[in-house]
Amino acid sequence: MAEECLFCKIFAREIPAKEVFRDEEIVAFDDIRPVAPTHVLVIPKEHIPGIHDLTPAHATMLARMVQVANRIADERKIDRDGYRVVFNKGPQAGQTVYHLHLHLLGGRAMGWPPG
Ligand code: 5GP
Ligand code: ZN
Numbered sequence: 001m002a003e004e005c006l007f008c009k010i011f012a013r014e015i016p017a018k019e020v021f022r023d024e025e026i027v028a029f030d031d032i033r034p035v036a037p038t039h040v041l042v043i044p045k046e047h048i049p050g051i052h053d054l055t056p057a058h059a060t061m062l063a064r065m066v067q068v069a070n071r072i073a074d075e076r077k078i079d080r081d082g083y084r085v086v087f088n089k090g091p092q093a094g095q096t097v098y099h100l101h102l103h104l105l106g107g108r109a110m111g112w113p114p115g
Pocket of ligand 1: 006017018029030031032033034041087088094095096097098
């Protein structure tokens with residue numbers, strides 16, 4: 001656990017979040033400032049700053065993060081109309097929290113290209 005990391009604290013339940021999934025390796029919770037009817041963040045327990053810091057050793061965990069997102073999409077019944085999965089990397093992509101997180105966005109039509 002990294003000191004002063006918001007998402008490490010959410011994983012440790014030191015900061016509350018509206019959780020929708022939890023196991024020993026992964027937690028998913030509603031984003032505090034949703035930009036779509038479904039806006040869920042999926043995070044690993046391990047403090048990894050971002051997508052560019054992943055190594056082959058993280059492959060199974062990363063696949064599990066995607067599977068958790070897919071399961072939540074099924075539960076929210078957005079799987080048929082579609083949804084978007086986003087990892088922001090760095091300031092120009094809009095990353096503000098430097099603990100790996102997957103955005104699951106759905107429930108409305110998404111523009112392309114993204115802003
Ligand atoms: P990023 O911009 O780094 O890709 O995404 C960070 C996300 O974390 C943002 O969508 C932001 O709304 C969300 N966020 C920031 N602080 C909190 C918090 O304390 N609780 C929750 N649930 N989400 C947060
Ligand atoms: Zn962290």
